[in-house]
Amino acid sequence: MAMFTRPVILNNHFCHHFYMQPSRTFVDARVKWVRDAYLDFAVEKEKNLKQIISLKNLIVSQPSKTIPLSTASVYKTIFNLPATAINFFQKYPSVFEIFQSPKPFPLPHVKLTPQALTVHNEECKILNSSNYRKDVAERLAKLLMLTRARKLPLSIIDSLRFDLGLPHDYILTLLPEFPEYFQICNMGDDSNLFGLELVTWRYDLATSDLQKRSMERNSGIKRGTAIKFAIDLPKGFELEKKVRIWMREWQNLPYISPYEDAFFLSPNSDQAEKYTVAVLHELMHLFVSKKTEKENLLILGDYLGFGARFKKALVHHPGVFYVSNKIRTQTVVLREAYKKDLLAERHLLMGMRYRYLHLMNQKAKAKRVYGLRVNGSSKHLGSSIKGG
Structure with missing residues (x-):
């Protein structure tokens, strides 16, 4: 290298x-x-916060703003969930809502609750504001400046994305706004390993x-x-x-x-x-x-x-x-x-994350248990099933 x-x-x-x-x-x-x-x-109080926000981002990125429960098994590995995705969704009923999709293919899906969607929309206003985007771009530039090569593999940046407060789709939405700061590059002789490089010191x-x-x-x-x-x-x-x-x-x-x-x-x-x-x-x-x-x-x-x-x-x-x-x-x-x-000085994004924590900590109300067929097997979901 x-x-x-x-x-x-x-x-x-x-x-x-x-x-x-x-x-x-x-x-x-x-x-x-x-x-x-x-x-x-x-x-400890931020336990599962990263997973909650990752799943939230997945759901809102879909055209329907929902995901089918039949595909939930893959999320445990992708997002490092501490339990099965179904149990995880059920654990946070103030964030996720399991509902029955409309006919002709009535299958259980997951969407955000109205409260969670409200917090998400306010979070988006912050993430899309010019002040925030300049702040996060400067912190990302400083990270690259701490390296002798002024570049890092994207895999390392991705591992720090949540901690840096980068948008989940930062490669497509943030980097193009700052061509004077960043460019995608190859790392060394491996043409399949991509990185992010600081254009100028x-x-x-x-x-x-x-x-x-x-x-x-x-x-x-x-x-x-x-x-x-x-x-x-x-x-x-x-x-x-x-x-x-x-x-x-x-x-x-x-x-x-x-x-x-x-x-x-x-x-x-x-x-x-x-x-x-x-x-x-x-x-x-x-x-x-x-x-x-x-x-x-x-x-x-x-x-x-x-x-x-x-x-x-x-x-x-x-x-x-x-x-x-x-x-x-x-x-x-x-x-x-x-x-x-x-935190002695709370970053603006942390204020939003604490609002997600508030939702996560809300006690679940007693809900009727339904038997639903998921991936060909009957599983009881401890969540109300509503029409979509």
Whole structure:
């Protein structure tokens, strides 16, 4: 795979300064994992939200705005459902409605409830607004700027689509609006592997969230300034003394922007680890919920050339990143973005997602059970069947 270096912002004197940094590494001490009940709840309350929105998008993309229940079996694998699609639909009667289609072929179908359709329509207004589309395009561009090649396979972008807040059909509806930002490309020698490439480097976007906040507090910053990461450890969490000393010295190392190429650093040095944390920190700020599945980060880290350094940084810096074991996976949460279980600054799209959560949590009313024939077998559906 050909690699193209990002614009080198570091000058020779600055590079030499970094090379002179001590090459010591993290102290030999165990940093224990301590549960954070608030952040666990922030993760757990969004259980099945991604699946709900994926199924919702599938339904509204159909000309009839419905899908036949007879095809539901394929959705369990496609959308990684925790149960059969029929049981999943039944679990959320405030979102999905199972009904009998009209004659001459009366078969059970699924559509959105009026409440869910209302939320969807309001969500579409946000997704189609010029402000939102510019915001999501800029965050996608910044993601590509974090790579040395300024490009990523579409498969990796798709795995992060929900976290970035990209429209489900972003390739057809969003990318054509920003030809000055993006172009579809081939990845390396494999003509069947497509990716997304940044057309030109965006100097106006090459400032990290941490740099912006530091400039707001200090009226500007100099290159090589020791910008510190916010550390927020849960109650009862204690670091060994030697770890606290190391952390203090590590925080005082110069901050290298994640939009600069610092792969000249010794990969095992503390300075390289601070750069790794800077890249991870900026990545988390690009996500609308300031969290993502750990596996997504590790796959991206491998592609970016960090190897195991992402995983090591998550273990070494529990005051910056929290790893939750809830909802059948491991989820990385950016601590500073949350106050207890709530986002400190809620992105506009997250407001809509919380409305879906509200619908999901509404209690089901008692409904008559009907026996319907699905895929040739009789199955009882615990949902009212109405005429379409």
